[in-house]
Amino acid sequence: MSNSLYYTLALICVIGIIWGIRLMNSPKTAISGNLLGAISLSITVLLTLLKYGILSDYVLWAGMIAGGLIGYYISIKVTMLKIPQMVALFNGLGGGASGLVAIIILAENHNIENLFIKITAVLGLIVGWVTFSGSIVAALKLDQKISQKPIQLKKHNLIIGISSALTCIFAILLIIKPSGSLLF
Amino acid sequence: MPITISLLNSLSGVAGAVTGLAIYDPVLxxxxGIVGAAGLILTQVMCKAMNRSLTSILIGKTAVAYGKNDSDKAGVAFAENDINREKAIKQESEEEKIKRIIEEAKSIVIIPGYGMALAQAQYIVKGLYEKLTEEGKEVKFAIHPVAGRMPGHMNVLLAEADIPYDSLFELDDINDEFxxxxxxxxxxxNDVINPAANTAEGTPIYGMPILNAHLAKNIIIFNKVTNPGYAGVQNTLYELDKVILKLGDAKDTISEVFGV
Structure with a gap:
């Protein structure tokens, strides 16, 4: 598939997704909006598989089917009351997926010289995993598996400060480390 | 918590977008970008609704007021006992009073909260809504932007019970009507109607705009307990004279009072 065809079709799908969100404005059209969004997203996934020529990769399909079945099972089983937890969990998994992709980029192409890719991958790594861990904690809190009361640690701000600083330091190290070595 | 979830939601979009940049995939x-932007806008709207900056929520200033709260508790518990005793004396007349209030009421506003979700009371609320509208009363729902535990929580529950969407009103649209x-x-x-938000400095809800339920002529509260809600601040509304407290599972108490 040519690049321009892929981009054109993908653009149509993106518009479909936005239109779907628009339809969710009112409960009357929300169901069809949701459907439109889901179909657009599925087509986008198929398009991407086609473009990179991995449509026939059976491992990929096995993974998608397994994941799809789990998602389907959860969404059927879930009670209305537990939907917030489910949303938080799924959301976190989305962040985790981005984080995994970032890891793969950084680990597989560890001799990349392209600074842009390095920086964006490191950013994706950080934001993705912050989303993952945060959403999992939020889901557990909503499910009352852990207390819903805010927990204030001693020297809360100090801990947050140190962990943010460490994140920044490691991010910079990852970006400027000499290529060709995965570890230092 | 709803704000944190909304922020995390947008972050997952941001993570996807950034990763998309890294692998040169414009679709991703x-x-x-759509998810990230939508989430950030929602986060901003909710922060405004709570009248707090995003950083103060993230750093977690919320818990600072806890110590202060505990010291107040003894006094409040004492006051609560008094209320209960008074209520017990009035018990017989209370039911008649409720009946009279409901009969006389022309305009009614229903304020749902997380407790409605917990008790799965949205269907009985729907029954209540139908009964009251049939009697020719004007019934509206007032939805606080951070009611429940996630953005739009109440809207979803009420829509699930087939309550007409145009009878739901946001904070700004209805607050002058109370x-x-x-x-x-x-x-x-609880927290979204707590007048303490205007006065109790240093508590997590201080400065948060509330639904001005306390301005209404009469208030009937169907809550499980009078304990502080999620924010951990005693609700001063419970102490007002015009408030009738019906404690227990909202499903049971509503059907007991309204017979729906």
Whole structure:
């Protein structure tokens, strides 16, 4: 598939997704909006598989089917009351997926010289995993598996400060480390 | 918590978009961008609704007021006992009073909260809504932007029970009407109607705009307990004279009072 065809079709799908969100404005059209969004997203996934020529990769399909079945099972089983937890969990998994992709980029192409890719991958790594861990904690809190009361640690701000600083330091190290070595 | 979830939601979009940049996939960037932008706008709207900056929520200033709260508790518990005793004396007349209030009420506002979700009371609320509208009363729902545990939580539950969407009103649209409302029915909401938000400095809800339920002529509250809600601040509304407290599972208490 040519690049321009892929981009054109993908653009149509993106518009479909936005239109779907628009339809969710009112409960009357929300169901069809949701459907439109889901179909657009599925087509986008198929398009991407086609473009990179991995449509026939059976491992990929096995993974998608397994994941799809789990998602389907959860969404059927879930009670209305537990939907917030489910949303938080799924959301976190989305962040985790981005984080995994970032890891793969950084680990597989560890001799990349392209600074842009390095920086964006490191950013994706950080934001993705912050989303993952945060959403999992939020889901557990909503499910009352852990207390819903805010927990204030001693020297809360100090801990947050140190962990943010460490994140920044490691991010910079990852970006400027000499290529060709995965570890230092 | 709803704000944190909304922020995390947008972050997952941002993560996707950034990763899309790294692998040169414009579609991933576009979709991630949509999710990220939508989430950030929602986060901003909710922060405004709570009148707090995003950083103060993230750093977690919320818990600072806890110590202070505990010291107040003894006094409040004492006051609560008094209320209960008074209520016990009035018990017989209370039911008649409720009946009279409901009959006389022309305009009614229902305020749902997380307790409605917990008790799965949205269907009985729907029954209540139908009964009251059939009697020719004007019934509205007032939805606080951070009611429940996630954005739009109440809207989803009420829509699930087939309550018409145009009878749901946001904070800004309905807050001026409370002073001329005859009856406010609270179903499992606490922090969002706590007048302490205007006065109790240093607490997590201080400065948060609330639904001005306390301005209404009469208030009936269907809550499980009078304990502080999620924010951990005693609700001063419970102490007002015009408030009738019906404690227990909202499903049971509503059907007991309204017979729906």
């Amino acid at each position: 960037v576009a979709v991630g 002073s001329c409302t005859d009856l406010v029915i609270v179903v499992g909401a």
